[in-house]
Amino acid sequence: MKSVKLHRQLSRLVINSLVFLLLFSLNLSAQEGDVANGEKLFKSTCAACHRLDKKLVGPALKGITDKREQDWLISWIKDSPGMIKSGDKLAIQVFEENNKLPMTPNPQLSDQDIIDILAYTKGEPAAPKAELVSQEIDPAVERGKKVFKTNCVACHKLDKKLIGPALFKIGEKREAEWLKLWIKDNAALVASGDKLAKEVANSTPIAMTAFPQLSDQDIEDLLKYFEVGDVKKVTANATSTSVDNQEIFNNPRTGVWTSLGLTILAFILLSLIVAATTNKKVIEGEEKEDSMLKSMFLSPFLRFLALVFFLLGGAYLTFGYFMQVGVDTGYQPIQPIAFSHAVHAGDNKIDCQYCHSSAKNSKTSGIPSVNVCMNCHKSISEYNGELFGEYSKADLDGEIQKIYDAVGWDKENLQYIEDYEQKPIEWVRIHNLADFAYYNHSQHVNVAGLKCQKCHGPVEEMHEVKQFSKLTMGWCINCHKTTEVDMKNNDYYKNIHEQLSKKYGIEKVTVAQMGGQECGKCHY
Incomplete structure (x- = not known):
């Protein structure tokens, strides 16, 4: 026994x-926090209200793990309103300290996602980045560059003809004093009988604008810029550690x-x-x-x-x-043209709806036609930004040429080729919902006021766009459960809200409680 x-x-x-x-x-x-993943999640989820080093809408978050317990932070980030209602003393204190501004709950984040975000808030870099080192630049050249961008770029480029001739090293072809007179008032110089002025005026189809407002110093700075051109930044590696080795530990x-x-x-x-x-x-x-x-x-x-x-x-x-069957998170097909959202939406701040104009009034966001591209690329025939991926400048110039080949644009004569057979650019679709699921962009963009990044992630940081979110039914329903309906200036929603608030005994109504969880909304 x-x-x-x-x-x-x-x-x-x-x-x-x-x-x-x-x-x-x-x-x-x-407990192992992935700083790189935490940075991405922070930018897509938290950056609207928080900064690491200073107060925005919410408090600065750098070093927050030294002030609060990790388990409490996980619960707070997932469901802060629930913690306040439960009577958690610390949750109520934080709520009152921040002027009783409610924090958006994030139930879609897993515990590991939040731990990654908290690792990022410690301020430790995920991986050493390359440092940009530039040569010393004459202040006069910098001033000349500003004058050029303000007054000349509509008709001139440094290294090639646009409407007017290329201006790089123009001082070697023309005397400085003659250039000053020509830039200030070329019409008066032609009228004075100057032979060179007449010859230049006759060689260009469009008369050059006079710039009497420019001082002699402005023009001297401009001529120095023409002599030197743009000083390129040189990339210096801050460390010899290979990225591949770092990715192993950041996975x-x-x-x-x-x-x-x-x-x-x-x-x-x-x-x-x-x-x-x-x-x-x-x-x-x-x-x-x-x-x-x-x-x-x-x-x-x-x-x-x-x-x-x-x-x-x-x-x-x-x-x-x-x-995981049918969940294509991370799907990143090869596109026919190396179009970079980071360059267009990030560096150049082009609004998403400039290209995807139907997102605000249609079921689909739409794919921009080549004519939309040509609105800018009539005068942008080469790439002068920072290189990305494994592309060289010649490679990226060739990608722009693909647009011209599709639409039939002669970049030398700045005109469309007559009787040219245009060819559509066959972009590869990335985000593709099942046929039995209904989704309307205008409902979310116009009515809900959602930003594109809510579903598509930080596209302004992506050179090659990939599917950022799961786009599963559970992912959509979680969003509907946590998104509160905006009742401002909307009498229709105001009346429904009063009825639903009494029914559910709450102050604010979510999309799910307004019918966003009914099967027929998406599966009709």
Whole structure:
């Protein structure tokens, strides 16, 4: 009987130890914050209201983990209104300290996502970045560059003809004093009978604008800029550590394998403990000892434990595999033209709806026609920004040429080619919902006032756009459950809100409570 009791106590001890070690291993791996992923999530989720180093709408978040417990921060970020309603003293204190401005809940974020964001708020860099080192520039050249951009770029380029001739090293072809007179009032110079002025005026189809407002110093600075041109920035690597090695340690999936490895080790360790404590048996009053390996195979408890372990593990892996079918997060096809959203929407601040104009009044956002591209690229035939990817300047100039080839534009004569057979650019679709799911861009852009980044992520930072969000039904419903309806200047919603607020006993109504969770809204 003592032996039976001992085995029961041992079994309970082993089960408790296994559960503890499993939870510990999962928790240990979850504590590993991915700073790079945290930075992306911070920019897409938190940057509208927070900065790291200074107060915006909400408080500065740098070093927040030194002030608040991690578990509390996870709960607060996921559902701050719920914590306030539950009576959490710290939640109420934070709410009152920030002028009772409600923080948007983020139930779509996993615990690991929030841990990554908190790792980013510590202010530690994810990876050393390349430093830009520039040559010393004469202040006069910089002033001349500003004069050129303000007055000349509509008709001139430095290194090639636009409407007027290329101006780089123009001082080697014309005398400085003549150039000053020509720039200030070329018409008066022609009228004075100057032969060179007449020759230049006759060689250009459009008369040059006079600039009497420019001082002699302005023109001297301009001529210095023509002599030097643009000083290119040189990229210097701040470290010799390879990016590939850094990505290995910044990969969020590393935590999953760590959890699996620690769990297997815990199982092996407990198997050895059980085998070591049950390898003795009594035969005819004598105690004999079996080998530890034989005890592991013969132990009913260990065999049951192994069966449960493999069944649960197999079910978890199978379920996880099938749940990813049709989820194309990260899908990034090769496009026919290397169009960079980071250059257009990021560097040049082009509004998303300038190109995707139908997003505000149509079901789809639309793909811009080549004519929309030509609104800018009639006068932008080359790339002069910072290089990205593995492209050279010649490569990117060739990508712009693909637009001209599609529409039939002669960049030398600045006109369309007559009787040219235009060809559409065959862009590859990235975001594609199932046919049985209805989605209307105008409803979300106009009525809800959502920014494009809410679903598509920080496209202004992407050179090659990829699918940022899951776009699954659960992802949409979670958004509807947490997004509050804006009732300002809307009598229709105001009346419904008064009825629903009484029905649900709440102050603000979410999209889901307004009908955004009904099956027929998306599956009609």
